[in-house]
Amino acid sequence: MAHRQPVIAPPAANMPERKRLTLKDLAAEIDVHYSTVSRVMNPATRHLVADEVAARILQLAEQRGFRPNRIAAGLRTQRSGLVGVVLPDIANPVFPPILAGIESVLARDGYVPIVVNAGADKSRQRFVIDQLMGRQVEGLVLATAERDDPILDYCLKLSIPVVMVNRGEPTGCASCVVSDGLLAMQLTVDHLVKLGHRRIGHIAGPETTSTGQQRREGFLQAVKRHRLRRDDYAVVEAVSYSREAGREACAELFQALPGLTAIAAGNDLVAMGCYDYLREHGIRCPDDVSVVGHNDMPFVDALTPPLTTIRIAVHEMGEQAATLLLKKIGKPEAPVVSVSLTPELVVRGSTAAPR
Template identity: 55%
Template structure:
């Protein structure tokens, strides 16, 4: 008995046109999100239904050869394992897919030379635009995009010179909400666990922390902050140890990032201190599962999915040439109160100093 062939046949535009009773050019327009508006809605729906029924798939490579376009957008992230970027990627990819674009994600780390190398490689592959979640305050990748005329937008972080459109969260408002919260609880000795000064989020949140402290007449002559070298749990623990060594009287820590806040949890545990009984901690970002850590983290919630969608919209406008102006979209964050913050207890600073003295005695 002869075997039936398992090889799937290729469905053509002509076959879809015959099934939908339209001209092949109408099928091409209806199946391309960028030109679908040229086709009557009822006809477009009929074409899409026929294509789905027949199992038609667009040949993007062939389309790219015909039109000189790849319909590919690159997105650079500094650490794909950092769950902050997952909803940003999701929001951007969903919006781009609706317009017929595919997203290529590159995990490029913090090395600017590596970032530039990857961007150059993407450019040779006819990438149509870039969404950069990696930008530093003065960034060579931005220089490259401008020199090459490559459409690009920034997300989550901004460049100091504002040479490209960006979608960011309101860092100043977020820090104000965090400081207001711990002050309202009764804390006065408040420290800031800062991010790297080389990126806008580290720089702006540190500056906003001191602005908020000044509003409450709480700014000290000695800076109450320690800067981490990167946004990671390990760097957060290192910076918190330095912070506690410098000032054992602090009763609250406002961190520039949730991972830094988790590092603060680790440093407190090492020293026999408890959160929030000894020191309250506030994070920033509301990364996934921050409600599941112990204690659940009070933090500043950022609309990461919305950041991604807005960045994709801006990039699509740049690719089409609809909006050549540089725009800065700022989304408002909100405070999420959980169990890592509480009112300072009587003698809290004294207990913190006592814990440090005990550790010193044991070490000696």
């Protein structure tokens, strides 16, 4: 039912058919050269102009609502003020806050992000990056990184500043900012063990992602540190970070580790898949099995039971990524830096002592 309503008023013939103003337009009005106006509009060169003249120009510009054309300026200065942000899937709730973080620090330096949803397909990602390059972005934030990602090589070959966010790449060829997955799993397992659990499964994220790998590693380190016996823990891999994959992996995990009392899920979506499985099989959480998530997505506190999970510093992640990128843009020989943000365990209702 898409109903249309007709035009209310015909386009007024005398509408302010304003061609956008230019330096020349303003200059003509005050009878100075347009280069003078240019100097005044840029705070950094303003001091080159007599105060009185500058004031007059500024006032006129304000009054006319003049905004210098950044595209023209960018062409001349070879700086577009644009940064590309490549996302695998904007609908994933981790990304909005990361984006907000990125945007907030870019804005401080007059940069603006172009956000593109590139999906998981590498050739599509490459296409999208080409587009971005055509638009003269000065740098790229990649949230799509995988192990041995060809896209990263591609960017490096393009010699464009890049930073990876959320997922890293262990090669040290480009900066990245991630949440510390080793520590996260450490916190998770510590919590579970302290509650008394001795038989714990982990549902890992895909091995192609750095997060999946690192959390798996962290889990393994943690159970060993607690001297769990080989046959008292197990890891299965979810084919993707999704609820459905979580449900399936949960079934597998019960096969692999019968009698388990706790699950460390690869992320919150996977944890929700565990909830689904448990409910279907009449297994109560946390009474029979405890579940811990990862990410602290919005509203996981409203699940039943409220999900115990790892909170990652997602806004901060975006800020750091943008900061690093800006630094790299300003100084291409800036060192490659790998930032690892400290996560935090949020204990809610999905974990309890085993029976």
